[in-house]
Amino acid sequence: MTWTMARRAERLNPSTIREILKVTERPGIISLAGGLPSADTFPVAAMAEATARVLRDNPREALQYAASEGYAPLREWVAAEMATHGLKADASQVLITTGSQQGLDLAGKVLIDPGSKVAVESPTYLGALQAFAPYEADFVAVEGDDEGPLPAALDAARGARFMYMLPNFQNPSGRCLSASRRLALVDKAMAIGLPLVEDNPYGDLWFDQPPPPPLAASAGEQAVYLGSFSKVLAPGLRLGYVIAPKLLYPKLLQAKQAADLHTPGFNQRIVHEVIKDGFLDQHVPTIRARYKAQRDAMRVALERHLPAGCRWNVPVGGMFFWVELPPALDATALLDKAVDAGVAYVPGAPFFAAGGHANTLRLSFVTVPPERIEVGVAALGRVLKAAL
Ligand SMILES: Cc1ncc(COP(=O)(O)O)c(C=O)c1O
Numbered sequence: 001m002t003w004t005m006a007r008r009a010e011r012l013n014p015s016t017i018r019e020i021l022k023v024t025e026r027p028g029i030i031s032l033a034g035g036l037p038s039a040d041t042f043p044v045a046a047m048a049e050a051t052a053r054v055l056r057d058n059p060r061e062a063l064q065y066a067a068s069e070g071y072a073p074l075r076e077w078v079a080a081e082m083a084t085h086g087l088k089a090d091a092s093q094v095l096i097t098t099g100s101q102q103g104l105d106l107a108g109k110v111l112i113d114p115g116s117k118v119a120v121e122s123p124t125y126l127g128a129l130q131a132f133a134p135y136e137a138d139f140v141a142v143e144g145d146d147e148g149p150l151p152a153a154l155d156a157a158r159g160a161r162f163m164y165m166l167p168n169f170q171n172p173s174g175r176c177l178s179a180s181r182r183l184a185l186v187d188k189a190m191a192i193g194l195p196l197v198e199d200n201p202y203g204d205l206w207f208d209q210p211p212p213p214p215l216a217a218s219a220g221e222q223a224v225y226l227g228s229f230s231k232v233l234a235p236g237l238r239l240g241y242v243i244a245p246k247l248l249y250p251k252l253l254q255a256k257q258a259a260d261l262h263t264p265g266f267n268q269r270i271v272h273e274v275i276k277d278g279f280l281d282q283h284v285p286t287i288r289a290r291y292k293a294q295r296d297a298m299r300v301a302l303e304r305h306l307p308a309g310c311r312w313n314v315p316v317g318g319m320f321f322w323v324e325l326p327p328a329l330d331a332t333a334l335l336d337k338a339v340d341a342g343v344a345y346v347p348g349a350p351f352f353a354a355g356g357h358a359n360t361l362r363l364s365f366v367t368v369p370p371e372r373i374e375v376g377v378a379a380l381g382r383v384l385k386a387a388l
Pocket of ligand 1: 035098099100101102125127166171199201227228229230235238239240
């Protein structure tokens, strides 16, 4: 007897990042690789109090099976919160998901047939490529510049089932789309009938000013919007949400039912208990201030230690610097040497659906404190100089 696996199993690939994270867990390595939020920002006391309240006031409902759509008060909170960002949606369009990563999988399941074109930014979030690939998507990489995808380049995406976009402090490039670029992209997408899947886990992590309104605010029924509590509360909660057009909602809901019946109701109630009276208005600014200081520490360290010929952005929010090395250097090939020197990063190549870009890498500035950022970037600088 032997097992015959489905064709899609071949397309389930290990995440390069998760593989790298294993290496970086070795003691003594300064890991600038992981996209983990700083654990110091997790609101432990508020979570403990809210958990106690939920168990005291509604223990049996909280521990019972629950609605697949999500906990109604949390769905209402999401709809009200999104209205403050210019996205008008009814609570009935909100589907609570087990992390926004599940939203990506559900969108793939409902929208992609074998061979369907799916347009992505270049680079794009590796976890989205991983979510869409098993549905046998045929990726189209849309060209962009420092401001994001180019509206004219969307012509390459004609006929795609959707374009996946990350307008705010993108993982991996850190870039944030200007208001005018957003409007131009939505206009073009509307003109060519291209639906959008907008992913926004980092939008609240801005440093000086909030980003412009989401694409979904102007694309209406032509956009699916994904949000997450991972970066503003804690990723271990596995709590995200989808705001779906009315036409798609029932199918996303059925896909969700098949996947896991519902997102843990206990977690949803705890989070609603924590946030319902404006907790995030005090909490998120503390995360912003911390991450901004760490961004500054990394900017100074990069200027001090990276050799001439390296280029990087200065992110105005989020968690990542994106570095372009001189063309002769290959970030994947250099990773072992970097780890031997005590520092880890994520090579940029896997973030490109169309391949290439071996000379790019991603650095996270949020998990490691400023003194260690300086030591890690100095080690990276030495490895790069030795390779030139
Ligand atoms: C762009 C992007 N989308 C989605 C996710 C998944 O987030 P979660 O499932 O924790 O909400 C991540 C996680 O890092 C991400 O970077």
